[in-house]
Amino acid sequence: MNRLVKIRITVNDILNNQTDLELRNHGYVHLYAVSSFCNLLALKRGINAELCTISGMLHDIYTYKTSNSTDHAILGSIEARKILSELNCFSKEEADIICMAIHNHSSKLDIDGIYDETLKDADTLHHYLYDINAKVAKKEKKRLEKLIQELNMDHVN
Numbered sequence: 001m002n003r004l005v006k007i008r009i010t011v012n013d014i015l016n017n018q019t020d021l022e023l024r025n026h027g028y029v030h031l032y033a034v035s036s037f038c039n040l041l042a043l044k045r046g047i048n049a050e051l052c053t054i055s056g057m058l059h060d061i062y063t064y065k066t067s068n069s070t071d072h073a074i075l076g077s078i079e080a081r082k083i084l085s086e087l088n089c090f091s092k093e094e095a096d097i098i099c100m101a102i103h104n105h106s107s108k109l110d111i112d113g114i115y116d117e118t119l120k121d122a123d124t125l126h127h128y129l130y131d132i133n134a135k136v137a138k139k140e141k142k143r144l145e146k147l148i149q150e151l152n153m154d155h156v157n
Contacts, residue, residue: 003089004050007057010083014065027064030126031057037122044150047114051094055101055119058083077103108139121147 011031018024035056042052061083062076063069077099084095101119104112108120124140125147136144148154 003087004053004057006087006089007054007083010087011057011061014061018064018067020067023064023067027060029130031060031064033126033130034059034119034122037125038118041118041122045114045118047118048097051097052101052115052118052122055080055098055105055115056122058098059102059105059119059123073103073106108137108143 015024015027015031018027035053038052038056039049042049058076058080060069060072060076062079063072065079066075080102081095081099084090084098090098097115100113101115104110104116105119105123108124111117112120121143124143127140128136128144
């Protein structure tokens with residue numbers, strides 16, 4: 001079984017144990033969408049798509065596991081490292097890349113490494129596309145405008 005499948009099984013188990021049906025459903029939509037956008041952006045940017053895809057699957061796992069989004073990026077990176085360690089199929093360097101991206105993904109105004117930026121961009125893109133008529137969060141506006149240009153898309157609200 002490949003590593004991404006193992007991650008998806010683990011994430012599905014966590015989501016299936018979430019008793020809040022609305023939060024569970026949002027978790028499936030958001031984690032799978034961000035994961036797919038990470039894959040797309042990684043392929044476009046020439047970086048490791050598997051690591052990006054996995055960071056997208058795990059980036060909000062703490063929120064969906066605990067129903068708590070306080071410090072979710074920091075606590076999520078800890079939870080992700082635990083999951084990666086338990087699966088025992090990632091090198092320390094790979095786990096560091098995934099967990100650092102998760103740790104930094106909420107800091108949308110900061111510029112970090114390419115893997116961190118790819119996760120931030122994928123998360124921002126899903127926030128935008130989930131409800132294209134909603135107002136874009138101020139902290140994501142510049143990032144989204146740059147991303148829309150990179151992807152040759154038309155507009156941002």
